[in-house]
Amino acid sequence: MADIVVPSVIFSGTELTGPAIDRLSRRIGDLNDIFHDKAALAAMPAAQTVYEVASYFPVPDGTEAGLFFGITYIHPGKVGNEYFMTKGHFHKLRDRGEMYMTIEGEGMLILMDENRQTHAEKMYPGSLHYINGHIAHRTVNTGNTILTFSAVWPSDAGHDYDTISTEGFSKILIEKDGKPALVENNL
Ligand code: PAN
Ligand code: ZN
Numbered sequence: 664m665a666d667i668v669v670p671s672v673i674f675s676g677t678e679l680t681g682p683a684i685d686r687l688s689r690r691i692g693d694l695n696d697i698f699h700d701k702a703a704l705a706a707m708p709a710a711q712t713v714y715e716v717a718s719y720f721p722v723p724d725g726t727e728a729g730l731f732f733g734i735t736y737i738h739p740g741k742v743g744n745e746y747f748m749t750k751g752h753f754h755k756l757r758d759r760g761e762m763y764m765t766i767e768g769e770g771m772l773i774l775m776d777e778n779r780q781t782h783a784e785k786m787y788p789g790s791l792h793y794i795n796g797h798i799a800h801r802t803v804n805t806g807n808t809i810l811t812f813s814a815v816w817p818s819d820a821g822h823d824y825d826t827i828s829t830e831g832f833s834k835i836l837i838e839k840d841g842k843p844a845l846v847e848n849n850l
Pocket of ligand 2: 752
């Protein structure tokens with residue numbers, strides 16, 4: 664290997680580019696089980712993008728003690744009175760933590776422990792969020808512009824989406840009187 668190597672993966676501050684970037688989109692049609700207002704959901708185009716993730720996986724998934732890097736872009740919007748948000752997950756290896764940093768936009772990080780105790784942290788440009796292991800996490804765009812944040816997580820963390828898809832979070836973030844409100848999920 665040459666002494667000096669120029670990385671081919673570049674993070675411009677908002678865009679992640681390079682040959683090894685993994686990109687995924689989550690659309691309305693992929694998110695049927697996370698939004699509570701099913702009638703509002705059915706009235707929206709299934710192909711409408713809710714969020715996108717660009718990730719850099721420098722080591723194979725499952726590698727012990729490696730790290731992954733990802734940028735999430737949540738579009739502004741609502742389904743009924745519920746803001747656009749990510750699916751949310753626990754890590755498959757429950758004790759694995761994660762770090763988020765907000766790049767642009769405004770939002771909320773919803774955090775729920777294994778006893779279903781839920782609270783939220785405000786996200787704003789520069790806000791840093793340490794997510795302990797054993798905590799389910801979901802992000803919500805509460806603004807009128809795109810919410811962009813970076814994430815770094817262990818390459819052996821894995822994602823458990825099933826628990827959230829069947830049980831949900833105990834609280835949901837809705838717009839109430841023009842403002843975000845974290846309310847009990849009674850559904
Ligand atoms: C993030 C999330 C990303 C998308 O990179 O995977 O924001 O959210 P969902 O995975 O819940 O759809 C992360 O937490 N990785 O572990
Ligand atoms: Zn995670």
